[in-house]
Amino acid sequence: MLFHSALFIFMILPLFVGGWYFLGRYEDRRPRLWFVIAVSSLFCGLFGWEYLILLIGSGIFTYQIGRFAQKKAVFICGITVHLLVLFLFKSAGLLAPERFGSLAMPVGLSFYTFSQIAYLAECRKGKEGLIRTPVRLLDYLAYTAYFPKLAEGPITLPDEVLPSFSQDGKTVFRKDLFTQGVILFVLGLSKKTLLADRLAPVVDQAYAAPDAMNAAGVFLTAFLYIFQLYFDFSGYCDMASGISSMIGIPLPLNFNSPFQALSIRESWQRWHMTLTRFFTRYVYIPFGGSRRGEGRRILNTLIVFFLSGLWHGLSSGYLVWGMLHGILVSLPRRKENAQKNPLIRRIVTFLLFSFSFVFFRAEKVQTALKLLAGLKGGRGSAGLYRMADAFRINELYVLREMIYLRTPELLGRYDLILMLLFLLLCFVLTAGRNAQEIAGQMKLTRRNAILLAILFVLSLLSLGRVSTFMYFKY
Amino acid sequence: MTENGVNEKVKSEKSGADSGRFLRTFFTVSAALAALAASLVLLFDPLYHFHGPLPGLKAVLTDKEYQIPGTLRNFDYNAVIAGSSMTENSDNALYDELFGCRTVKAVRSSGSTADLNWYLDLAFETHEVQAVFYSLDLFSLDAPGGVSFKDTGCPMYLYDRNPFNDVKYLLNVDVLFEKIPYQIAASTFAEYDEHHPYSWARGKVFSKEAALSHYERVEQSGMQPADEAAARAGENIALLQKMVREHPETQFHFFLPPYSALYWDDLIRKGLRDVWLSEQQLAMETLMAEPNVKFYSFQEDLSIITDLDLYCDALHFRPEINDEMARRMACGEGLLSMQDAAAMPEKMRLLTDELERTLIEDLF
Incomplete structure (x- = not known):
């Protein structure tokens, strides 16, 4: 169930x-x-x-x-x-x-x-x-x-x-905890049904023909997948925390606005936090952590991320993904980095993080390399338009049909623009407060209750077409 | 109690009251919105799960896997057109006019016998069916037995009688924002043709070039032995026979549609022709032994099967051919006797061998 x-x-x-x-x-x-x-x-x-x-x-x-x-x-x-x-x-x-x-x-x-x-x-x-x-x-x-x-x-x-x-x-x-639980559950449900599941067919389309993607398509694929995974997995965790909160038992936070991180190291303090905590507490520290010199720290970090890759699966993509993160996290901290513009650091971190997950999604290194080869150029935009064609917002069906009937030649562009707007929405949503913060700080006004009810019913309506959670296979 | 303690208590009570009001509003509005959505679906019922079309709206039938169970339960009819995609372009109104009945379609892309049988059982359960027009496809006899709706991802909440899982239909974003607007648009300003439900012909190109472009000629392999027919098709034929026997009041019109010469070439090259023809013969002889069965064949009509301009691929023909078959059946053309059925495999073998030597050789 x-x-x-x-x-x-x-x-x-x-x-x-x-x-x-x-x-x-x-x-x-x-x-x-x-x-x-x-x-x-x-x-x-x-x-x-x-x-x-x-x-x-x-x-x-x-x-x-x-x-x-x-x-x-x-x-x-x-x-x-x-x-x-x-x-x-x-x-x-x-x-x-x-x-x-x-x-x-x-x-x-x-x-x-x-x-x-x-x-x-x-x-x-x-x-x-x-x-x-x-x-x-x-x-x-x-x-x-x-x-x-x-x-x-x-x-x-x-x-x-x-x-x-x-x-x-x-x-x-405790009425306050119960209320927070309800809010968290609805936010998690909407993340899954209204956001993650809309992105799923687009990402599937991209990975079905990775060698058809041009540079823009590769960027979009990397970005859309990281958002899909985030909304799917964190949506599940929000629902889990919501249910548990309803009976007054708090669960630990698992995602804390990971795309606001300023470095890959910080990303792992915000992404799948309980896995990071497990590896830190039961692998990294018993192996000596950073107490036995720089070389040992790097080795321990690499071991942790190698095991993290292995935990996700034995496919080559997971292992490369794990090692990539091991290398990025174990790089020595440089003081000059701290002085850089936080926005630039955040963008660089997001790019590194999302592109490393190409290996994670592809599972096989060859598939990931096929996709990434699109960055070199020389590929047309057909793959990009096929991705856009797979993107649907059912609530806007009538608008799409009207465009199809009146100006069918513009349909491809409409789909693409809609997909880009959706991507923009993903950036906006992840730049703000996370679900736990929203649930904890939401003013319990009638207006907010109505907005939450609308979100809940829209999510309910989308239940008929959703897929299983992505982390079920791990 | 200290002043701080009193403040805390007041604060806590206020927070509890806020939570209570928030939750009441949330649950009330959620229930109201969900009820509104469900009521709209119940009213328009674009998949016809609860009732037929509303007065003033057309029966807009475009999603067969979603709409056939509902139409079979809730539409007003006394005859069924059953078959595969070969039947989907049939004109219901023409059948109504020629045979004096009121038809609905029960079609399945694969033409799976067990699936069509399930549909027809549903029709017999809910209606007095006077006639069934059944396109008996070669490939459907050889298909695995057993109903395949679930395995092929059909929405089972529309197929079963469980009222609890109807929530998947009543609270469904696709139905609310897509199917209902489409139903209204198709019924009002769009030109939806109610007489051709599930028709796929619009936008398709029928020409020799189109047919050839979709045909991939496989390597020649050995002909499979015809004596395997009973073992391979026995289950499907038994299903058909059982259905015919259980409904003696219904007139069954089975017919064999005309596949193009390209399709026969494909069967020969895959080594399937002889065994499939034997399966067909077995079906004909079994079913024609029943008094309420008429069997027609159009598969040997050279004027159709050699004219590739009538096809969009090796198998699928123009809607005009569907109309032509209906007209011929209405005046008894193509009706087979037991002797015709017994001679059919040999007749088709000779005919298709001849096509290989003439038309097909010229093409490739």
């Missing part, structure tokens, strides 16, 4: 929120934890019941290992099993396509594997770690299966969500 489906919005979400507060009337936390597990099992099970077995099995295994994680051998065994399972699913289709080509990645595996590794690492740290109160198996299973963060993160640490599940006491309905 997906967040952006009528079944979820009209049935599961009200049932979940209502059930949580109903069971929250009891001091004993166990009924509401069983309820969380049941709803999460339904959420996961609708993708495939075998995934649910893996999820619950993995949760029980991690909890038991966690009890003895202070023994090094047990800890290593736990981590190894998690990484092996992850590697198995990531690599099976690639290494043996005939046999495992159709083996789908279990929903959320990459995300809950990392959350569980974090749990084991904190168990190993004992009292110095993030786990301060006793955790029981039921608490841990509810934490692992908790559906808002299951499929695409954010990747939580044990001091997030888990404390809310491990303490008895009645739940308190």
